[in-house]
Amino acid sequence: MCLVGNAMSSRPAGSKSRRPQIIHSLPTLTRTLARWRARRERIGLVPTMGALHAGHIALVKRAQRRADRVIVSIFVNPTQFAPTEDLKTYPRTFDADVAALARIGVDLIWAPTADTMYPQGFATQVVPGGPASVGLEDAFRPHFFAGVATVVAKLFVQCDADIATFGEKDYQQLKVVTQMARDLDLKTHIVAVPTVREADGLALSSRNAYLSAGERATAPALHRVLTDTAGRIAADHPIAAALTDGGATLAQAGFVVDYLEARNADTLAPVHSAHAGPLRLLVAARLGKTRLIDNIAV
Numbered sequence: 001m002c003l004v005g006n007a008m009s010s011r012p013a014g015s016k017s018r019r020p021q022i023i024h025s026l027p028t029l030t031r032t033l034a035r036w037r038a039r040r041e042r043i044g045l046v047p048t049m050g051a052l053h054a055g056h057i058a059l060v061k062r063a064q065r066r067a068d069r070v071i072v073s074i075f076v077n078p079t080q081f082a083p084t085e086d087l088k089t090y091p092r093t094f095d096a097d098v099a100a101l102a103r104i105g106v107d108l109i110w111a112p113t114a115d116t117m118y119p120q121g122f123a124t125q126v127v128p129g130g131p132a133s134v135g136l137e138d139a140f141r142p143h144f145f146a147g148v149a150t151v152v153a154k155l156f157v158q159c160d161a162d163i164a165t166f167g168e169k170d171y172q173q174l175k176v177v178t179q180m181a182r183d184l185d186l187k188t189h190i191v192a193v194p195t196v197r198e199a200d201g202l203a204l205s206s207r208n209a210y211l212s213a214g215e216r217a218t219a220p221a222l223h224r225v226l227t228d229t230a231g232r233i234a235a236d237h238p239i240a241a242a243l244t245d246g247g248a249t250l251a252q253a254g255f256v257v258d259y260l261e262a263r264n265a266d267t268l269a270p271v272h273s274a275h276a277g278p279l280r281l282l283v284a285a286r287l288g289k290t291r292l293i294d295n296i297a298v
């Protein structure tokens with residue numbers, strides 16, 4: 001994992017260096033937002049599950065350019081994890097997260113407890129369709145997008161956000177959240193931020209911390225295969241053959257591939273021709289116990 005380093009420590013000129021306000025309760029959050037609103041300040045939100053890295057920091061910096069006040073939410077959302085997944089072991093680095101956000105002048109950290117988010121008797125879910133049911137992440141994590149859509153809708157409302165930044169790293173999630181905000185007439189405008197990568201191409205992810213040294217050395221093959229496959233498709237090689245070869249290369253490198261697919265970049269519908277509009281290659285593959293996802297434009 002790329003921890004808090006120099007790339008994360010620069011601060012835009014004129015921003016504050018003080019510790020962000022850390023809020024755990026909804027009434028306190030609402031009171032603070034009312035003060036900002038009274039001054040007609042625009043609010044930007046960066047939803048995260050913590051264990052912050054330079055990818056998250058890029059989202060914060062983009063939000064700071066688009067809003068007067070930036071809230072970073074830190075909440076490891078239980079409803080988007082299946083019982084077999086890594087909720088218990090998900091990395092939690094709250095103190096380091098606060099320090100990193102202080103260095104870049106974040107105003108407020110919204111860190112609700114699970115009981116605040118889901119009080120006893122909570123019984124409502126946002127169940128997204130469209131890009132949430134195209135046979136990619138949804139095929140392998142059937143409850144994931146309902147968990148994400150529900151918590152993100154709540155965060156948008158709680159934080160009264162004008163804009164929210166999301167990473168292209170989680171491309172299907174970006175599409176699902178954008179569609180949900182549009183369909184529910186939420187006033188929060190979604191801003192997409194390109195994927196931040198290590199020098200060897202591996203997309204930064206909190207879950208990279210799970211990789212052993214050997215797996216970490218193998219992991220950049222994911223981005224290499226995406227790049228090679230995208231290049232072949234752009235050069236008019238048949239899509240199916242390029243994907244089959246890419247999948248075989250990943251398997252040889254030691255990955256168990258959940259999917260490697262070319263999709264319409266807007267709708268995520270399957271495509272069979274490189275001329276069927278803008279394309280996106282999306283991959284999910286497991287290295288040992290760690291599941292990695294990535295995507296690039298063709």
Ligand code: AMP
Binds near residue numbers: 170
């Ligand atoms: P997470 O904390 O992993 O749930 O991610 C919170 C936000 O950070 C999501 O919008 C992710 O897409 C985004 N994000 C995670 N990794 C990266 C990355 N390497 N580059 C850009 N955004 C990222």
